[in-house]
Amino acid sequence: MVTIYDIAAKAGVSAMTVSRVINNTGKISDKTRTKVRRVMEELNYVPNHMARSLVLQQSNLLFLLITDITNPFYTTLARGAEDAAKKHGYRLLFGNSDENVEKEKDYVDTILATRADGVLVAPAGDPSLPHLETLRKHRVPFVLLDREVPGMDSDVVLGDSKEGARKLVDHLSAQGHRRIALINGSPYISSARLRLEGYKEALKLNDLVYDENYVLETAFEPRSDLSEIESWLDRMKPLPSAIVAGNNVLAVEVIRTLHGRGIQVPQQMSLVCFDDLGPYSEIDPFLTVIAQQAYQFGYLGMQMLVERIQQRGESGLPWKKIVLPADMIIRRSVAAISAPK
Known part of the structure; x- marks a missing residue:
């Protein structure tokens, strides 16, 4: 050497x-x-950056821990985070928890072992609290992305999940839909809870009935087994005329399930969702979506993290919370109806 x-x-x-x-x-x-x-x-x-970090107490390494790197939302978010990190002279390491708290814990151990200067983290959910407490105990600055965790005050960048859900239901109602279902993430994820709240509020404001059988709370992650969605469709009597998906991954799973039953979107079932499908939307602009500012999530989150690192040692500084508005992009996945199907 x-x-x-x-x-x-x-x-x-x-x-x-x-x-x-x-x-x-x-x-x-x-x-x-x-x-x-x-x-x-x-x-x-x-x-030897590790030796250098021991001397200077600074590694110039930052860590981005997200839940699903295959999701176009997180892929674009990662690009924004990397661009901002490079601008400030940091190298960025990536981790993918797959919405799994045990895997997330392993990554937290890795973060501590590599002596990363700070972490951008999209937590797996409310059970992530002990992992965040570990980072704080070891004085590792972090910024939360997309999700908050009850019991942990911190800097955070969020999307307006509640308002986005209201916009999607309002759009479907305006097209004549009266039976609108929701497939959503786990109730242990803050953004999923807010999307459910927005869905319920919009139903009420549009004089539509809330039916718990029309709501499926499941994992945001991709799956090969569609039986859970199949069973959900079987429970809904009658079938809804439209479905709101809590993210783009769930929207794709719904389309796969519907196509397996010979149900066409939007001719026989309308579908809308949170988050766009990245480059796929440019090839075939199809889904009506709430498009979140994924790049800004990563870029602004990294800016906040660097500021927090630079202010390390200064006590009493207020936590910052940024809520990014989301735009609805109307495409071809909703059919207008004049009467309940």
Whole structure:
């Protein structure tokens, strides 16, 4: 392994000078700096960032822990986070919890082991509280994304889930739909709870009846087994004329299930959802959606995290909460009806 002493010997300078070039500290002439860097390249020197972090108490590493990297919402969010991290001179590591609190705990252990300077985290749900408490105990700054966790005050970037759900139901009602169902995430996820609240409020405001059989609370993650959705459809008597999906993953699962039964969208069943489908929407703009500002979630969250890291040691600073408005994009997945189907 090449060391700073090897570089110093070949460049004809002291090890301290090499250290200053690596850490960009001290007064060194441009000529000397250029010579040292040329030798570093010739010897393929890779700085030992872990050792450096132990000395400086700073790793220049940040961590992004999300729940489903295959979801276009989180993919775009990750891009925003990475762009902001790079702008501030940080490298970004990624973790994917798959909505699993045990996997999330393993990643928290990894975050502590790598001595990351801070974390952007979309928590798996309310049971994530002990993991966040662990980060706080070890004085690791973090910012929550998309979801809040009861009992934990922190900086957070959210979408307006409640208002988004109201907009979707209002749109369906305006197209003549009277039986509107909801397939949603777990009640242990704050954004899912808010979407259910918005759904219920919109039904009431549009003089529509709430029926608990028309609501399925399940996981936001993809699945190969559609039996849970199949059973839900069987319980609804009569079938709804429209379905609101709590995210784009669930919307795709509903379409798969309906197609398996020979039910066409929107001719026989209308469908709307939260979050767009990324590049797929450009290829075939089909689903009417509440499009959240995914890139801004990541970018603004990272900006807040860097600010919190820079303010570390300052007590009493207020927590910040950003709620990003969401826009409804109307496409072809809703059919207008004049009477209940």
